[in-house]
Amino acid sequence: MAYQAALRVWRGDHGQGDLTPYTVEVNEGEVVLDVLHRLQASQANDLAIRWNCKAGKCGSCSMEINGRPRLACMTRMSTFAEDEVLTITPLRTFPVIRDLVTDVSFNYAKARQIPSFTPDPSVGLGEFRMQQVDVQRSQEFRKCIECYLCQNVCHVIRDHPENERPFAGPRFLMRIAELEMHPADTADRRDIAQDDFGLGYCNITKCCTEVCPEHIKITDNALIPMKERVAGRKYDPVVWLGSKISRRPRSAGTPKVPGKQT
Amino acid sequence: MADIGHSDVLRLPYDVVVIGAGGSGLRAAIEARLAGKRTAVISKSLFGKAHTVMAEGGCAAAMGNMNPNDNWMVHFRDTMRGGKFLNNPRMAELHAKEAPERVWELEAWGALFDRTKDGKISQRNFGGHEYPRLAHLGDRTGLEIIRTLQQKVVALQQEDAVSHGDPEALIKVYAETTITRLISDGEGRIAGAFGYIRETGEFVLFQAPTVILATGGIGKTFKVSSNSWEYTGDGHALALLAGAKLINMEFVQFHPTHMVWPISVRGLLVTESVRGDGGVLRNSEGRRYMFDYVPDVFRAQYAETEEEADRWYADPDHNRRPPELLPRDEVARANNAEVKAGRGSPHGGVFLDIASRLPAEEILRRLPSMYHQFKELADVDITKEPMEVGPAQHYVMGGVEVDPDTGESAVPGLFAAGEVSGGMHGSNRLGGNSLSDLLVFGRRAGLGAVEYLNRLGPKQPVPDEGAVEAAQTEAQAPLQRTGGENPYAVHDAVQETMSSLVGIIRTEAEIRRAMAELDKLGERAANVAAAGGSAYNPGWHMALDMRNIMLMARCVAAAALERQESRGGHTRDDHPGMSPAWRRVILACSLEGDTVAITRQDTPQMRADLLALFDKSELKKYLTEEELASIPAPAPAATAAASATATATEETH
Ligand SMILES: Cc1cc2nc3c(=O)[nH]c(=O)nc-3n(C[C@H](O)[C@H](O)[C@H](O)COP(=O)(O)OP(=O)(O)OC[C@H]3O[C@@H](n4cnc5c(N)ncnc54)[C@H](O)[C@@H]3O)c2cc1C
Ligand code: SF4
Ligand code: SF4
Ligand code: FES
Numbered sequence: 001m002a003y004q005a006a007l008r009v010w011r012g013d014h015g016q017g018d019l020t021p022y023t024v025e026v027n028e029g030e031v032v033l034d035v036l037h038r039l040q041a042s043q044a045n046d047l048a049i050r051w052n053c054k055a056g057k058c059g060s061c062s063m064e065i066n067g068r069p070r071l072a073c074m075t076r077m078s079t080f081a082e083d084e085v086l087t088i089t090p091l092r093t094f095p096v097i098r099d100l101v102t103d104v105s106f107n108y109a110k111a112r113q114i115p116s117f118t119p120d121p122s123v124g125l126g127e128f129r130m131q132q133v134d135v136q137r138s139q140e141f142r143k144c145i146e147c148y149l150c151q152n153v154c155h156v157i158r159d160h161p162e163n164e165r166p167f168a169g170p171r172f173l174m175r176i177a178e179l180e181m182h183p184a185d186t187a188d189r190r191d192i193a194q195d196d197f198g199l200g201y202c203n204i205t206k207c208c209t210e211v212c213p214e215h216i217k218i219t220d221n222a223l224i225p226m227k228e229r230v231a232g233r234k235y236d237p238v239v240w241l242g243s244k245i246s247r248r249p250r251s252a253g254t255p256k257v258p259g260k261q262t
Numbered sequence: 263m264a265d266i267g268h269s270d271v272l273r274l275p276y277d278v279v280v281i282g283a284g285g286s287g288l289r290a291a292i293e294a295r296l297a298g299k300r301t302a303v304i305s306k307s308l309f310g311k312a313h314t315v316m317a318e319g320g321c322a323a324a325m326g327n328m329n330p331n332d333n334w335m336v337h338f339r340d341t342m343r344g345g346k347f348l349n350n351p352r353m354a355e356l357h358a359k360e361a362p363e364r365v366w367e368l369e370a371w372g373a374l375f376d377r378t379k380d381g382k383i384s385q386r387n388f389g390g391h392e393y394p395r396l397a398h399l400g401d402r403t404g405l406e407i408i409r410t411l412q413q414k415v416v417a418l419q420q421e422d423a424v425s426h427g428d429p430e431a432l433i434k435v436y437a438e439t440t441i442t443r444l445i446s447d448g449e450g451r452i453a454g455a456f457g458y459i460r461e462t463g464e465f466v467l468f469q470a471p472t473v474i475l476a477t478g479g480i481g482k483t484f485k486v487s488s489n490s491w492e493y494t495g496d497g498h499a500l501a502l503l504a505g506a507k508l509i510n511m512e513f514v515q516f517h518p519t520h521m522v523w524p525i526s527v528r529g530l531l532v533t534e535s536v537r538g539d540g541g542v543l544r545n546s547e548g549r550r551y552m553f554d555y556v557p558d559v560f561r562a563q564y565a566e567t568e569e570e571a572d573r574w575y576a577d578p579d580h581n582r583r584p585p586e587l588l589p590r591d592e593v594a595r596a597n598n599a600e601v602k603a604g605r606g607s608p609h610g611g612v613f614l615d616i617a618s619r620l621p622a623e624e625i626l627r628r629l630p631s632m633y634h635q636f637k638e639l640a641d642v643d644i645t646k647e648p649m650e651v652g653p654a655q656h657y658v659m660g661g662v663e664v665d666p667d668t669g670e671s672a673v674p675g676l677f678a679a680g681e682v683s684g685g686m687h688g689s690n691r692l693g694g695n696s697l698s699d700l701l702v703f704g705r706r707a708g709l710g711a712v713e714y715l716n717r718l719g720p721k722q723p724v725p726d727e728g729a730v731e732a733a734q735t736e737a738q739a740p741l742q743r744t745g746g747e748n749p750y751a752v753h754d755a756v757q758e759t760m761s762s763l764v765g766i767i768r769t770e771a772e773i774r775r776a777m778a779e780l781d782k783l784g785e786r787a788a789n790v791a792a793a794g795g796s797a798y799n800p801g802w803h804m805a806l807d808m809r810n811i812m813l814m815a816r817c818v819a820a821a822a823l824e825r826q827e828s829r830g831g832h833t834r835d836d837h838p839g840m841s842p843a844w845r846r847v848i849l850a851c852s853l854e855g856d857t858v859a860i861t862r863q864d865t866p867q868m869r870a871d872l873l874a875l876f877d878k879s880e881l882k883k884y885l886t887e888e889e890l891a892s893i894p895a896p897a898p899a900a901t902a903a904a905s906a907t908a909t910a911t912e913e914t915h
Pocket of ligand 4: 050051052053054055056057058059060061062071072073074
């Protein structure tokens, strides 16, 4: 039943800090977030954690647990041995604000650079007609809860902060794919996917797919098909050029990337 | 734009300040920005993570895509029945009329709802709704709505980057920022909102003639709740403190089926679709006890034997519905009674059994997320064993009293929309009617603020500097107090008191005990301290939340004591019946000094053309003799329209 777990939690601000040891009670069925909440309520009132839904739906509680990027609210304590010391650290790729809370503003900045949904302006309210099979591809990507675990784990930025400028990361390359596959969108984002958002940096290691708590097949269903579409215009060695290239029917042309210096 | 005024408060001037980035807040902000107003959106959490993200089932709108007979009048009737005729009828009318356009608008902004065969938005059946009416995307409709609104805000910012050279020229999101006080101009008009930025602990004053509250609910007043930490009743409390009134605070929705075990997931919603698809409730003796709890008023519509109930799923036209599909307040009360009688499950719930009712593959197909929820979090395979479930707090019908058309409160310049506002849902909300409420009234509050600004002229309100200073002193107090109490412990005690004494079933004696407890807890709450600094300090946040949580507990308790009848989300064991005389009464909370005062007001009258949508025999269940006598004889056409009867389930996602 209940037992005392040994935890090492990273505490500190703005890069200064270290792992602080704690002993916290664990009850049957609990997840890591429960244990952190107990720690916060009883021993460390000021422990900074982000969370909201505690149901795997909001993507707030991302952290690294024994070095693995996870949602704390969906990681059960029973997946660890009772005598195992749990090491809990903030997401490594993003700057720490305090304790387990990181500055994820990079992601919001990227989101604002992607040209938005561009429907045919002549379609009136309630007049969209789309088939389920056609919306389903983009619906998979819209399951994304923006936990940024994929962004955290992708080696293109994890090990190379200098790539943060040219590379949007899996979540936002997937957003481009989502708009590309949206049946009612008319813009063509193939060129900018490569030139402005760094699709070519991705060498399909699938690390992003592995950590996605929504089980979205980011690499197979978004990134590779995007690479195939782009291949019609650009050369990318990862793509097998023999594959079929699908083109959009009504193209509104390539939109300008907001804020880009020309 | 920003400059530091005296006493180190960052000052940010805006036209419209929206507190809350959920469905209602974002929709309001978009409307204000579309009208060219400079708009700030403030949120306690990150952008895109507000509570709306958790909504599952869908968004109600009478688009008629599945059944052409559906229209706003049918939706209006269902909503009034769900709220037991205590709803503000004008709000219910606007909601039913405008919801379809608000949903279509989302589609034009990129939302991808599930589709019908002919390519329209698919609509799902839900309790209390006569026809399939809920636009949905699997079981993650809230996420789709919030993401679409978030992306619309981004699209507008991209336009502003082009036309103004700055994406944040007209609309800016202040995430992880908490408002602790509204500031007036000394003449009672709104002049701004005071708060702090979580990351740095820095104080900030948003200076604006209009504030729109879109802060959601009060779930964290109760121990077992499906709501997130954000639901500390901030907007409700801010409005009260600014001089506005809260109505219907006794009406708190308890949904009957939530996980009870492990403790860690207590309160996680178990969708009513489980019962809709054949799931049955049993006690520890294996008895399907809902047959014992059919009240007289529903006797005619519900099956008396298990055989008849089981035939209903395949043949609803010739059999009566199973009692598991009674209105949710009935089911919640029954579950509660079984546990109290000692016939509960090992962890204090009852058994919800779908395993013995459907083949495993069918359960997996129809209820995939329920399967995963139980498998991943409780090690329970719902295709093999029953679930343990119990009621939990889910929604609050009560909120800021507003003008139905504009969302304006009694305080000039202060608006409210979404769960923080009151009136729309009466004593009980129908499932799916919240998401649509957010869109309809979010937009209307945005427009209301724009109109107010356009009327305002040159006499701009100026923040009362004394109030700004007082707000700063108040916010700093827990950090400066030494030897004060742990706010988490006090919060826990308030929740315990409210859940056990002012929960699903209430009595005068228990409510009085709760009020006495709250008096003692109030002293403790006033003395909480926060260790550590002001930068990203959850202990400090919790300490500041205590004022709001205490106020909400007091409002709910005081209103619950006053209303001596049982209706919707308010059940008095000592006054079990629904009383037509009480239907004419709305209870309003206001602050007199530090105490919560309750006043009685008249329930808003329904216009004759709306009344005519109902059959007189149905109105008899709700209205007084006197009211019935004054209704003119209905035109024949209206009677025909009203004769379609409602389904009695009230699903409450
Ligand atoms: C599990 C669950 C499932 C549900 N399913 C459905 C469903 O299927 N259909 C349906 O219609 N309804 C459903 N509901 C109800 C519905 O989701 C909510 O009522 C609705 O989302 C509330 O939206 P809102 O815009 O009012 O507030 P929220 O989305 O809760 O947003 C509140 C915002 O206010 C901010 N805020 C609060 N206080 C402050 C402060 N002091 N300072 C600054 N910001 C502040 C918060 O940070 C947040 O951004 C469900 C509810 C739950 C719990
Ligand atoms: S597949 Fe591409 S985007 Fe995903 S982790 Fe690997 S390199 Fe990064
Ligand atoms: S794609 Fe998956 S891992 Fe990446 S942000 Fe979205 S939910 Fe998280
Ligand atoms: S708290 Fe929402 S995903 Fe963990």
